[in-house]
Amino acid sequence: MPLSRRRFLHLSAALSLTAGASLSLTACSGGSADSGTQTQDTGADLPALALSKAPWVQLLGPTSARLRFETREARALPVTIALPDGSSLTATPALREDELDYAWDFELEDVPPDEPGLHVLQELLLEDLQPGAQYGWSVDLGGGEQVSGTFRAPPAAGEAFRFGWLADTMRPTVTETAAALRSAAPDLLLHGGDMVYQTSPADTWTGFWQAMATLFAGSALGVTLGNHDFEDMDEVHVMFERLFMPQGDSGANRYNAFSFGGVRFVHIDTESDRFGFPEEVEGMWDWVRAELQATADDPNLRFAIVLMHRPMFTLSKYWVSDATERDARHAMFVEFGVPLVFCGHVHAYEHWEVEGVHYIVDGGGGALSYDPVEEKDAVDEARPGESDQQIAHSRTYGVTVVDVGEDGRLAVQRLAAGTAAVEDSFTVG
Ligand SMILES: [Fe+2]
Ligand SMILES: [Fe+2]
Known part of the structure; x- marks a missing residue:
């Protein structure tokens, strides 16, 4: 039985935030009417339990984050969090169990299948994070094995940080784009959709x-x-929502926002209305305006960076002949001084500057590439002069990295898959 939205919301509603000392850890899971929450002892004598989804961390607020990973058995795996002062805390995650029908198997030797059956989402809420501090996590798989990682808590406004963008990730090339971005060691990772x-x-x-x-x-x-x-x-319920939602501090929507280092990152949903979920994006553009206004009014925020899948400006096959809505949204970004808008969907790279707003179209994460200027003549005919605002383009695989300086200046680099060679660079501010 596919997951329903009701079950997803049950999980998000079960998130409970607790205040504490240097760090609070909360097992967060709702389970559901037919699944429930279980915790079982993880004795040292138990064999290692394989992860079907390795751990990942998402931000829920300026001082809170959530660690999740997935197993195929309902055996809670203890998580140890390494704190900035060198001490550590260990907690048992909560489990959410779902029986999935989702199955995808090409029966190729090097492609691990998506198998139906029990999927257990293990999750831990981390509260009272110290701004800008580095935290470590380690999941005890059993049998003496563990998997470890780190993340940086959202820095305060005025601290420098680096974030990276990749989108449209298809195997096998995604291994090269992921490697390029990993070598850049971003403090924050953004995926632009089409995973x-x-x-x-x-x-x-x-x-x-x-x-x-x-x-x-x-x-x-x-x-x-x-x-x-x-x-x-x-898929959108069983994978995208079950695994990634909710995100940020603006509500349990497919569009959402969070702050990092004095920058408001605003994720827009350009797709739900195209796929039978118009209710998901009802009022979204009013929300975007409110987010941009709140960002302008907040002394702890410098500006917003907008993130969306479908491009607003492109010379690729995804150009649109009717630009009425696009122009209204662009005008809003100009009004509020949005310096950067990231888009994917186009399996290539484009950099546009339109009335001071820089649009980066980078869907070069691995999905089969095509010509990013294929429809230049059509755009020129429909809107003479528009194509002059495209500053750079490249039919290459890669990722984009942005350094946000202490002074708020943005240094943008487009890195090639594999080598991480700089293909394009510019500064804003
Ligand atoms: Fe794509
Ligand atoms: Fe797409």
């Missing part, structure tokens, strides 16, 4: 996690919804 392609004979969710595990082990993750996250087997 897994059922059209690809090399993609499964389990395989995606294998490719991303090292990257996920280095920083907190923010996700944006893409069109390929809506494929068969109720």
